[in-house]
Structures are given as structure tokens and as C-alpha cells.
Amino acid sequence: MRELSSKKNQVCKLSINEQITGKWQKKTYRIIRELGYGATGTVYLVDSDRGPLALKIASEAMSISSEVNVLRHFSKVQGPSLGPSFFDVDDYVFRGKVYPFYTMEYINGQPFLPFLKAKGPEWIRVLSIQLLNDLQKLHEIGWIFGDLKPENLLVTENPTRVRWLDVGGMTRTGRSIKEFTEFFDRGYWGLGSRKAESSYDLFSVSMLMINCAYPSRFEKAGKDGKSFLVNKVKKRAILHPYMPIILKGLDGKYLSANDMKRDLLELIQSPASNKRNDNQRNKKMRRYQPSNRKKRSNADTFGKSRWLGVFESLLVASFLLILYILYLFGQNV
Template sequence: MMNSTKSPVCNLPTGTRLVGKWHQKPYKIVKQLGSGATGTVYLADSAHGDIALKIGVNNMAITSEVNVLKHFSKVQGQILGPSLLDVDDYSTNEGTFPFYAMEYLKGEELLPFIRKRGDEWLGIFIVQLLGDLDRLHRAGWAFGDLKPDNLLVVGPPSRIRWMDVGGTTLLGRSIKEYTEFYDRGYWNLGTRKAEPSYDLFAVAMIMINCYYPKRFNKNEDKPHFQLKKAIEAKPALLPYRQVLMNAILGKYVDAQLMRKDVVELISNKKTYTHKPQRKTRKTHKETKKQKGKGSYIFDFFLVSSFLLLAYILYLFGQMM
């Protein structure tokens, strides 16, 4: 197998024009979006506008990804990843290289989105992600290389879509592509066998990554204690502590169980914390004013909670 990083198609310059060998569809390279073990993804211009074009060096790897994208479009009517648009070969003086064209997803990366819009979005997106993973697992696949780089927030309404399916692996086989921070094998907390619990470990690490954007390396003899300390050091992660540790230690056998626990946490989460104040003598006017202010704050949080719950229910309806 040729190393994709040394392939002549891994660094196509802007403006390169290519035409599919079989379908004769023309594409023009705009820029490179990313490169991995199975190939390089470009933003390209086509007859239908912007598309994402992935060129590989191994026919079997590209065929596997194409099959995954086809499966995505059939999983209970949900479009989990980009829509597949074309599959063909690109002939050059150096050889013929397989490629496929897919929908170009426009959106915002997961971590910046949550930092800008608030912690409450983390639970919403994790519930949606776990629902999508459950459908994928029931179809016989594990995502494998699950990480924020492979997730994009699109909308409205805001929801997560999957970008790169290069690591997707049939259940029971060895994970073919992974990133250390999200890989339970790196943390000595399980094998690299493709199974639901492998992806659920990665979900927990994505949640941790939201509050440790620079990530961190394994540096203890007992990595699960290191991860437990990292969770307990971030107030926003404390409500999810037990769920995260269950996923890290492989206690969830499927995504639906983890999803159920996250939904329950979101439903029971307090919207505000009451802080006792020192007793002071107040005039009738001040007391009335404070009551009005307190009532306004209560109403604000009540409405916010209602809207948040309504949005979660809306997402559930979209995923059913």
C-alpha cells in the first residue's frame, strides 16, 4: 500500500482541474481541508457548487468508506455523515487514484461552538451524538476515529454532523484509524476492538476535551485516576462525573444506556444556585423591589429551562 502522505495527490495545488475517468465529471481544487491515513480531502468546485473531494491511494480503503457513506444514508432515514455524490478514478502520469465526492458541510467546529454559546449545549449535542452512534452501532459499524475534528455543528436548528468516515470499522474487527487522546488503547483502558464501548470512551474524551482544549498526555501509572482528577477539576464536568467514568471504564454496553443517563442528568440539572444573604433591615419599598427582581430572575430561569427542554425534545423528535 502506498503511503498517502507521499502520494502525488496529497498536495494538489489550488486551481488543479481533474475529470473523473468513468463519469467524466469535472472538478476544480479550491484548497486542502485535511489529510489522513486513507487519503486527502479537498474543497472543490463542481457543476453543483462546493463539494468535498477525497482522493486516496488504496482502492479497498476508499471502497470501504464509500460503503459506509451509503450505509449512513440508510440508517433509519437519518443522514449521519455527508451525502455521497460521486465515485470515480483520477488518472495522472503517476498512476490512477480512486476518489469520491461528497456533500461539503458548512458549519462550526464543536469546541469553539460550545465555548461561545455556553455549557448547556454540551449535554444537548452529546445526547444527539449518542443517538446517532446507537443507530450506527445497530447497523454493524463503529465510528473508530471519533474526535471533535470529525464533528461539525450545522443548522439551524443546530445539530452535529460527521465529517470524515475514514476510521469507521465493522464491529468485531480491529480499529483501523484512531487519535491517541480519544483512544482507550492509549490510556490502557481497553482494546482497539471495534465495539460500541470503544466509541463511548471517545465520547467521554470529547466532553473532557471541551474543557481541556490543548488536551494532555498520559502521565500516571493509573490513567483512569488521572482522568477522574481532570473531570473533578472542572465544575462544568462535575454533573457528568459518574457518566464519564462509566464510559471511560467501559461499563456501558451500548450508546442508548449512556444517552439515557445524560438525558436524566440534563432533566434534573438545577438552573441556578440560591445563595443565602446576610439579614438586614429593609424598608417596605426595598423589599418590594427585591421581590420583583427575584421574581424576574426566577421567571428568566424558568423560561430558559423550558426553552432548553423544548429544544432537546425537538432534537429527539428529529432523531426518532
Template sequence: MQCGDWVVGKWTGEPFQVERPLGTGANGEVYLVRTRRGLAAVKVCPNASDIALEWAVLERLHRVSGTFPKPMWIDDHGPSAFFYVMEWIPGTPLSQAAARLTGHAAAAVVRGIAEGLAELHAAGYAFCDLKPDNIVIAGDPPHVRFVDAGGVTPFGRSVRQFTPYYDRAFWGLGTRRAEPSYDVTALALVIVICLGGLAPPVSLTGQTPAQRQSWLRRGIRRWPEGVRPLLEQALAGRMDARQFAAAWCRQAAARPARPGPRVPTAPGHPTASRGRPAVAGASASVAAGRGPGAGRKRGRDWTEWLMWISLIGALTSTACAWLTSLGWLR
């Protein structure tokens, strides 16, 4: 599709105009389009079965979670242009926002990712391709959304799509089987690599799992001592998403977790600034970097409020679970 093209669905008759490309996935391309209902995103794929599968997953996920884009309609345009239209999520991918996040903001983002994964897992699915480019900081106030459902897989099946640096099998930490622990390990890798400011060298691909784990351990040691055991447990798959979210919030409330000095992202690394333009142009309010008005006295940062609200929510959920198990709540 070219910018300015008009497309009319074969079956629905719904028209849309292509505004610009947003990105390329493992099995298709995504475009920003203008429809009669406003701006939306279109996933186009030459394979009808891939589009039908992703559409079915999005519909199921929309009934249980608002983290992924809302599906709008599915159609085709010609023999090799199968597509579905979905909600467009304007925002900033974590790969671009990470360098600007303060300790409180980073903790709120981690909490949002973990909660989104927990909702997905409750529906019986694993994300599988969790990576910074698929995590978007969107909205006002900012919150976490997921994009690209192409890798979402029912529990028990083989992982269909993955990114090596965020794949536990690449590090020798487990199998490529869709299950909650696969995503929790990926979340820990996102924290260590992306939020930790690391740039895995290309030479890692030619090393053994033991050598890769040695490099990963050095990255973990850059984090405060109180955070390291939590990251190690998540990497080992010994926590579920909600447990990780609650533990991370407790740690962040005590002392915002931050690693040592950031390492510049290496050219060509998957989290380099030339990531997907799919969510460019979001508000920079998720960042706490010094801007033109940084010298003025400010009120309490929204991220600190969000952090405390998240902590209270986690403690309340835990208390209710214990009271229910003891039979005090019905």
C-alpha cells in the same frame, strides 16, 4: 491538487474545480470542490483499495443513517489519484465550538453524538476515530454530523485509525477492538477533555496507563457529582450509546452539566484552534456567548427547546421498548 485546478473523472466524465483544501486524513486529503451539482467535498488517496473501502462504508451508512456525508460518485484521475465525491458539510468542528457552548447546548450536542453512534452501531459498525475534529455542528437549527469515515470498522475487527487521547487503549481502559463500547468510551473522553476544557500534557505519552488514569480522574472530578458516575460507567464500557444518551438527557434536564473553569488549550494539542479548516465558516448560533445583541431581552434559547424535545424522545423510546418486551405492543 491546486486551487483552481479542473479535474475530469476518467470513468464518469464528471468535472469539478478545486476550491480549497479542507484537511488531511490518515490516508488522504480532502478538498472543497465545485461540481455541476454545487459545492461538494472530495477525498483523494493514492491507494485505490482505501478509497474503495471508504466508499463502500459510506454507501452502507447512508442507507441507515444521515449522520455521515452522503456519497455522490467515485472515480480516478491518473495512476495515483483515486477519489470519491461526497456531500460537503459546512459547519463548525466541536474542537472550535466547545468553548462557546452553554450547558443546554453542550447537552444537546452530547445527545446528538450518542444518537449518531447508536445508528452506526445498529448497522454493525464502530466509528473508532471519534474525536472533536470529526464532530461537526452544522445546519439551522444546528445538529451533529460526523466527518471522516476512514476509521469506521465492522464490529469484531481491529481498530484501524485512532487518535491517542480518544483511544481507550491509550488510557488502559480496554483493547483496540471495534465494538460499541469503544465508541462510548471515546465519547466520554470527548466530554471530559474537549467539553471539559482540558489540554492533556505532552508528558502523558511517556507515562504508564495508571498515571494517565490518575490525570483523567482529576478531569472527571471537575464535573458535578451527578455526572461523574455516568462518565465513569461510560469510560468502563458499561453502557451503550442509547443508554448513555438517555441518562445524559435526564441529568441535563435536572441540571445542565458543566465542569469547573475551563483550562486553555495548550499549543500543539490535537484540539487546538488550528484544527481542520474543513468546516470553517458555520453559523455561530450554536454558541451562547455574549454577542452584540446580548444586552437585549431574548426569548427562550433554541437549545433549551431541543433539550426538552430530546428528553421526551428518549423517554418515549424507553417506554415503547418496555411495552414491547411485555407484549403490550405488537
């Protein structure tokens, strides 16, 4: 699971190898290490009779009750798990004070932005398609993610899969978003309300794509948030293929996550996208081709160029096939 951001006032400090036992369920957990802490509590990696789990402990029940309710609700939903699986909730009594805690699935993966940096910008569309597929399922059962940002996403390996963390910001459709981060909040940019609806999450998906090109993010300058964001998109070449999709998301023109996902899939199939992939692979091939100081005949040059073209076409086809397999896996997992 990701390392959470730290704050000075920590509600309950537990030591490595310390064992805590729940007051009601009597289950024992051994602290392996701290994963981090925030406003609502501290998260630890623990060892249990189920294996490694994530345990979140708080100073009072109200701090984590909404998160427990959300996780419990999703554990009853048939199909893929929307976020970490929920396991247990209990109290830990220490020096006469009661600390509520709950345990959930420990997701071992790589943070969203570092994964893209390592794998390349082509993976923006793959992970976005997976994310949109899950958002569609979430919206269909009446929930909005709300605080959708890279810090709340992990990418697991074998198979490559984007997973959600920190469900504390999830809100029932129609209510006011209860947790948000300004960069991903359409209200901050003056492009909509903070009403919990599918278009709120899809705005955040567009900002997620922008964040991939601007990892350190930026603040709003001036009153016209839309023009400011459009200019930022234009300045990053890796965002140009996604510009129509990003703008529709910013404008709230998508009626559902499926609509946004469909546009991304069409982008994968477009000739222009294939040409971009060809160009990227041409650059990589030239980078690793050894220099040959001997002169070659025109026939040799033509033969090697033709072979190289066939090889590059196979690479492009293989890449697109991988994208479709990942997309289909995201629908079935």
C-alpha cells in the same frame, strides 16, 4: 467542512480553479480550495453539477477503498445519513499517472470544540445526546465509529446538528479497531481492548466530554489511567454534573448508546441541574444589571426580586424545552 491537519508529503497537489475530469464517469469538478490532507489523501472543496462537494484524491486505490465501501454502505441504509453522503468514485489521469478519487457531501459547519466555547458548556449535553442517538443507529447495523474525536465532528446551524466526518476509522463490530487517537483510545489508558464494540465508542464519548474541559488535552502519567482521569474530571467544575456518566463510560458499564443517552436526559430533568442553570443565569443577570445609586424601598426590592425570579424560571424552562426539541429533532433527522 473542517480544515484537516496538514502533512509535508502531499499525494496530489491541485490548484484553485483547476478542472479535473473523471476517466470513467466523465464528470468535471472545479477546485475551489483545499480543505486539507492527511495520510490517505487530500481533500478539496469543488464545484460540480450538484453544487459544492468535497473531493478526496489519493495516490493509490487501496488508500481510499475502505472509505468508499463504508460510504457506499451507509448510502443504502434507510433513514438519516450516517456521515457525509457518498456521490461518485472515479480516476483522474495526470501525466500518465492514475489518481483515484471520490466525492461526498460538503458539510458546512463549525468545529466541535470552538462551537462549545462560543455557545457555552450547557451544549455539551445537547450535542452528546445527538451523537449518542446516531451512535445507537450505527451500532445497530453492525459498525463502530472507532476514531471518535472532535476533529471528526462538525456542528451545523439551522438547525443545530452534530455531523460526522472522516469515516475511515469505522470498523465492523467484532474486529480490531483500525484507526484511533490515543487520547480517545481505551487501550492507551489501560481501560480495555481495541475490539470494535459499542463500549469502545462510549468510552470515546466520555473522553470527548473531558476534552471539552481540556481543549489542549493531556498525556497519561503513571500506570493507573483510571485514577488519573478521575482526578482530571474532579479539577474541572463544568464536568462535575457529568461525572457519574463519564465514569460509567470509562469503565465500559454502558451496554448501549441508548443507556448513556438516557442518563444524560435524566440529568437534564434533575432538580440539581435546574438549580445549576439558575445559578448560571443569576450570574449573567447580575453582570448586565445597571447599577442604581438611588435607595429603593423594601417593597420595590421585593417586587423586582419576585419578577426576576419569575423571569429566570421562564429562562430555565425555555432552555430545557430547547434541549428536548433538539433531542427529538436528532431522533427524526
